[in-house]
Amino acid sequence: MEKKRSNFYTNGEFIPYQMPQDFRPATREGSCGNCGLFSNKHGFCGLYKTRAVKDTYVCNKWRKRHFQR
Secondary structure (H helix, E strand, O other): OOOOOOOOOOOOOOOOOOOOOOOEEEOOOOHHHHEEOOOOOOOEEEOOOOOOOOOOOOOOOOOEOOOOO
């Protein structure tokens, strides 16, 4: 049986329900903050179309950013 992710970040804020079950704290160089599908300005994930995404988390859809900010 697959473990279900928490509905809360470690600081107690809600994780948007649109985020997948594999959404988790980043442990390597790949994180939402340097994903090509993420906007730091609004904490917006372009893939899952939701805001309030923490840049220190990651999911299995992470893609390398090919441009500099």
